[in-house]
Amino acid sequence: MSLNDRVAKQLEDIAQMMEVLGEDSFRVNAHNRAARAVSGLSVDIAELAKDRKKLLEVEGIGPKLADKIIEACEKGTIAEHAxxxxxxxxxxxxxxxxxxxxPKTAAAMWKTLGVDSLPKLRATIADGTLLTLPRMGEKAVEKIKAALALAAAGEGRTRLGLAWPVAMALAESIRAMPGVAQVEPAGSLRRGRETVADIDIVVAMKPGHEAEGERVMERVASAPIVAQVLVRGLTKTSVRVHMDADLARWGSEETAATNTATEATPAPTSTSTAKTIQADVRVVPLASFGAALQYFTGSKEHNVRVRALAQQQGLTLNEWGLFKDDEWDAFREKKFKDDAQGHTQMLAAMPKRIAGTTEEDIYAALSLACPAPEVREDRGEVSGEVGGKQVAASMSDLITIADIRAELHAHTTASDGSLSIEELAREAHRRGFHTIAVTDHSQSSTIAGGLRPDRLRKHIKDVKAVHDKLHAELGLTVLSGSEVDILADGTLDYADDLLAQLDVVVASPHAALTQDPATATKRLLKAIAHPLVHILGHPTGRLILRRPGLEPAMAELIAAAKEHDVALEINAHWMRLDLRDTHVKAAVDAGCDIAINCDVHERTDFDNLRFGVMTARRGWLPKASCVNTWTAKKLHAWLKRKR
DNA sequence: GCCGTTTTCGGCCCGACTGTTTTCAGTCG
Structure with missing residues (x-):
């Protein structure tokens, strides 16, 4: 865990403990806000903490929290936390x-029943004493039992790439239902966060078909992929849906755990421990679609910011639309029956919307540019400023998937890929790329079938042959390269004379991924300074929710990469997303070039590009700073500068 | 505890759903 994360965790803990103790909710909120500010920072908190003034410039950090953060950086812990x-x-x-x-329930359990652990909570359920708490009935106990089961199964957050196809399939099935006008996944999935807690889907009904929304809710609740229905209302349904966790290539712990569970229970039940993810589906009228999409895309912090702006203009923004304050307040006075008929009457009585059909309309009505979903984290995208300074990147330059014209990190059957050189090259061309680099593993990666020097020499000739053929036929450039291991001491896995024969060198760490930060920094700096290296591949080697990877001093790596004209890779595989978003932001701020690579092992890996680009956008990466967007001429010239 | 083109004090986003209640507290997003 990085220092930023450790400091943020302490602040979060403080907030939670204060919450249980029933302290002022705004103070609790302030600590949570500061925690998010720290973890979302693109610079090292220790650097910032050296200058109290700098720290105070960060939104959400005032004098008291600044002191606590400085204390955490200097002493490792905060006295208040202890x-x-x-x-x-x-x-x-x-x-x-x-x-x-x-917080209310947790406090009541603790103070009146002495529940101070999950086992003790289980005991109070078993002996029935939990039921003696006020407002605690049979159903509430059942809910807690289910939550305990989920916690035991370790079903917390899900990797973006695993949730994505589930969300798309669910959206697709809803799109086919009668009366539905539009369907869009929202939430942190739409923002491209590396992991998501749940899937949010916003559904708009066609004008005149609003009443059919309830049927949509019914159909969602009874869909075959649904394992359990959590909430079933007129406008909102929450379910847990089954998920295919195909992690075969990663020696999966999940599938191993899941398989035993499903074998024992062939038909999944509500208490099944098979991998599931929560999906929240909301239905709104078409006139509210943009408002609901904006609302449920978040982030929460972004929404708070936008709403505050609306308020300043005498407006109310909610999932139904943008309204005049007084008109919305008058509407809220009215009472409607809590049934389908009442709901229809409620929709009809809603005041006139200033905006609501599209997100663009809403932001425009508030005199704001509509920010890309990925940047909606309240990091300056609303005000155009961070800590009083105008932010560097212009939103209109944000990179898109369509900008990517080259793949510079791909494996073939020569090492651990599943495509031949020609198959790989043709797939790259099919996807509209002008260049594909063949970068099989180097000799130290024995498990991945890394190439010994003699095999690499032959491989270079094979790649050249495919290049000659396809360049003549399609105009495609096929480059010979290597994903060369950065050994534990920072030396590369091939001799310089061999590396010099390659068009592209991607240097990546694969082993010794538990090195201490200082050693890791030294190791990676050495690779960056190597005169034949073009790209630093998956710089930390982390696997999301699996292993933390290296924790080098990222600011130093970025500065060195800038100095030596090395591009830092965003590995687009959803298991890696390495660089991560905050590192990308730091690299962008420093003017460092970025590569977005799919690390192709099989045909479908090209599809992971979307996750790499989303991560890039979360780091505000402008198109021009990504080497994969360059013209063939510019890219090839950039590569040749090191030959 | 933070924050300020109305404020250095007095605000702090806002609605849906559930369960346990006979009108609402708690939780979530």
């Missing part, structure tokens, strides 16, 4: 983190 831990047992926070249990 003091609160003496008051609130750690297990109470475990209980609080259960789905459906909030």
């Amino acid at each position: 003091a609160l831990k003496d008051k609130v047992p750690a297990g109470v926070l475990d209980v609080l983190n259960l789905n459906g249990v909030g």
Whole structure:
């Protein structure tokens, strides 16, 4: 865990403990906001903490929190954090983190029943004492039991690339239902976060078909992929849906765990531990579609910011649209029956919207440019400023998938890929690329079938032959390269004379991924400074939700990459997304070039490009700073400069 | 605890759903 994450975690803990102790919710919120600010920072918090003034420039950090953060950086811990831990047992926070249990309930369990751990909570369920709490009935207990089961199965966040196809399939099936006008996945999935807690889907009904929305809710709840229905209302349905976790290539722990569970229980039940993900589906009238999409895309922090702006203009923004304050307030006074008929009357009585059909309309009505979903994290995209300074990247330059014209990191059957050189090249051409680099593994990656020097020499000739053929036939450039291992001491896995024969060198760490930060920094700096290296591949080697990878001093790597004209890779595989978004932001701010590569092993890996581009957009990467967007001429010249 | 083209004090986004209640507190996003 990086220092930024450790500091953020302490602030979050403080907030949670204060919450349980019933302290002022705005103070709690302030700590949570500061925690998010710290974890979303693209610079090292220790650097920032050296200058209190700089720290105070960060949105959401005031004098008191600045002191706590400085304390955390200097001493490793915050005294207040330790003091609160003496008051609130750690297990109470475990209980609080259960789905459906909030601060009030957790506090009541702890103070009246002595529940200070998950096992003790289970005991109070078993002996029935949990039922003696106020507002605690049979159903509430069932909900808590389900939450305990989920927590035990470790079903927390899901990798973006696993949730994506589930969201698309669900959206597609809803799109086919009668009366439906538009369907769009929202939430952190739409923002391209590397992991998501759930899938949000916004559905708009055609004008005149609003009443059919309830049928859509019914159909969603009874869809075959649904494992469990959590919530079923007129405008919102929450379900848990089955997920295919195909992690074969990654020696999956998930499929192993899931398989035993499904074998024991062939028909998934509501308590099945098979991998599922929560999906929240909302239905709104078409006139509210943009408002609902904006609302449920978030982030929460972004929405708070936008709403505050609306308020300043005497307007109310909610999932139904943008309204005049007084008109919305008058509408809220009216009461409607809590059934389908009442809901229809409610929709009809809604005041006139200033905007609501599209997101663009809403932002425009607030005199704002509509920010790309990926940047809606309240990091300056609304005000155009961060900490009083005008932000560097212009939103209109943000990279898109269509800008990508080259793939510079791909494997073939020569090492651990599944395509031949020609198959790989033709697929690249089919996807509209002008250049594909063949970069099989180097000799140290024995498990991946890394090429020994003699095999690499022959491979270079094979690649050249395919290039000659396809360049004549399609105008495609096929480059010979290598994903060469950066060994533990920072030396590369081939001798310089061999590397010099390659058109492209992607240098990546594959082993010794638990090195301490100082050693890792030295190692990677050495590779960056190597005169034959073009791209630093998946710089940290992390696997999302699997292993943390290296924690080098990213600011130093970025500065060195800029100096030596090395591009830092965003590995687009959803298991890696390495560089991560915050690192990309730091690299962009420093004017460093970025490569977005799919690390192709099989044909479908090209599809992962969307995740790499989303990560790039989260880091505000302008098109011009991504080497994969350059023309063939510019890209090839850039590569040749090191030959 | 933070923040300020109305404020250095007094705000702080806002609605849906559920379960346990007979009108609403708690939780979530």
